[in-house]
Amino acid sequence: MAELSRRAALGALGVGAATAPLWAQQIAQLGFDNGARPIASDFPEKGAMIVQRTRAPLLETPWDVFGQHVFTPNDRFYVRWHYPDIPLSVDTAAFRLRIGGAVATPRALSLGELLKLPRVEIAAVNQCSGNSRGFFTPRVAGAQWGHGAMGNARWTGVRLKDVLDLAGVKPGAVAVRLSGLDRPPIDGAPWFAKSLSVDHARDGEVMIAFAMNGAALPMLNGFPIRLVVPGWFSTYWIKALDRIDVLTAPDDNFWMAKAYKIPTAPHASVAPGTKDFDSTPIGAMVPRSFITNLRDGATCKAGQPFSLVGLAMGGAVGVARVDYRIDDGPWSPATLGIDYGRYSFRSWTAITPPLSPGRQTLSVRCTASDGRVQTSDPVWNPSGYQRGTIETITVQAS
Numbered sequence: 001m002a003e004l005s006r007r008a009a010l011g012a013l014g015v016g017a018a019t020a021p022l023w024a025q026q027i028a029q030l031g032f033d034n035g036a037r038p039i040a041s042d043f044p045e046k047g048a049m050i051v052q053r054t055r056a057p058l059l060e061t062p063w064d065v066f067g068q069h070v071f072t073p074n075d076r077f078y079v080r081w082h083y084p085d086i087p088l089s090v091d092t093a094a095f096r097l098r099i100g101g102a103v104a105t106p107r108a109l110s111l112g113e114l115l116k117l118p119r120v121e122i123a124a125v126n127q128c129s130g131n132s133r134g135f136f137t138p139r140v141a142g143a144q145w146g147h148g149a150m151g152n153a154r155w156t157g158v159r160l161k162d163v164l165d166l167a168g169v170k171p172g173a174v175a176v177r178l179s180g181l182d183r184p185p186i187d188g189a190p191w192f193a194k195s196l197s198v199d200h201a202r203d204g205e206v207m208i209a210f211a212m213n214g215a216a217l218p219m220l221n222g223f224p225i226r227l228v229v230p231g232w233f234s235t236y237w238i239k240a241l242d243r244i245d246v247l248t249a250p251d252d253n254f255w256m257a258k259a260y261k262i263p264t265a266p267h268a269s270v271a272p273g274t275k276d277f278d279s280t281p282i283g284a285m286v287p288r289s290f291i292t293n294l295r296d297g298a299t300c301k302a303g304q305p306f307s308l309v310g311l312a313m314g315g316a317v318g319v320a321r322v323d324y325r326i327d328d329g330p331w332s333p334a335t336l337g338i339d340y341g342r343y344s345f346r347s348w349t350a351i352t353p354p355l356s357p358g359r360q361t362l363s364v365r366c367t368a369s370d371g372r373v374q375t376s377d378p379v380w381n382p383s384g385y386q387r388g389t390i391e392t393i394t395v396q397a398s
């Protein structure tokens with residue numbers, strides 16, 4: 001990979017990044033109250049993105065991108081960091097991935113050594129736990145994402161298992177903790193680190209990716225290497241990964257023990273306002289589906305059929321079927337597009353019967369290959385995680 005030998009440098013990034021005056025910017029409407037956000041094109045290696053925050057950058061993919069691509073282009077792929085102190089350049093020659101803790105031989109691997117391992121490629125959706133948080137009712141605190149804190153890519157890299165085997169995981173190990181080059185703003189604050197069970201880390205699918213969609217990772221998406229945990233929410237997909245620690249006890253760090261926890265109740269949902277509930281770390285994703293060629297509030301011609309186009313995902317399993325319906329009518333099957341593997345977006349299309357005049361609701365529903373099906377049950381938890389409810393839009397036919 002020639003691109004990995006470059007010394008990537010972004011220059012100053014942050015407060016000054018979205019420099020265009022507000023009047024010169026486009027505005028995205030995210031579909032919930034107070035959902036207007038500026039669109040900026042001046043983040044490094046990024047095209048037009050919805051700016052949720054500049055420091056640390058939280059950039060959302062504009063919705064029209066999902067209508068144009070099953071694989072989200074790198075320069076339109078959403079960005080999420082917790083801490084403002086993020087890597088802006090990486091000296092790829094000096095870079096080392098350190099593997100320590102309960103291993104036979106602690107290692108510090110150069111990128112060259114890493115790239116000698118067998119290559120794997122997998123198509124997988126990267127989705128933030130809080131994707132679609134802005135649609136939670138009642139609203140909850142946190143980044144008010146629309147549906148664009150997700151993206152699909154072909155990830156190329158090496159198996160985490162093979163990297164762990166180079167160091168030799170000792171018997172008695174239970175978890176593998178991963179962290180990257182970003183740092184908390186104040187001493188004593190917990191580094192952003194996430195852990196997987198040893199079995200999960202060694203399942204042969206969890207990978208360390210050095211490329212997405214055939215190109216080096218954008219700096220903001222974790223250059224030079226990041227973890228990819230197919231089927232799991234991307235809080236675990238550690239970017240700019242430079243440290244792996246094998247643990248002999250469950251990880252009790254803040255980001256595992258306190259943050260990113262969801263109710264154990266069905267759909268990760270509790271009655272709005274509930275604070276005390278049994279919780280568990282968020283993990284596998286759930287089925288979701290979206291219409292991408294029509295916006296909420298769109299107008300269309302009455303008396304004639306029209307085509308629906310969209311994307312679906314099964315979560316941690318594949319997409320078995322997608323159905324749509326008009327108002328409370330029967331569910332009708334959509335036609336599925338190319339299958340790029342169970343972890344990828346799956347495109348779908350449908351031709352509706354002629355629409356009667358007036359306002360109608362269009363709903364879309366994914367059934368995953370394990371039989372799990374989206375429902376209209378509302379999802380609410382105080383952190384705004386794991387929305388999986390059936391999404392609807394209204395159109396005006398005339």
Ligand SMILES: Nc1nc2c(c(=O)[nH]1)N[C@H]1C(S)=C(S)[C@@H](COP(=O)(O)O)O[C@H]1N2
Pocket residue numbers: 077078079080081082083126127128129179180181182192220221222234235236237238239240241
């Ligand atoms: N090093 C590091 N990795 C990280 C994070 C972070 O703050 N630091 N955030 C995680 C979260 S919560 C998300 S949603 C994804 C976002 O990945 P992306 O920015 O490539 O879209 O990165 C994950 N990996």
Ligand SMILES: [Mo]
Pocket residue numbers: 080127128129130234235
């Ligand atoms: Mo996230």
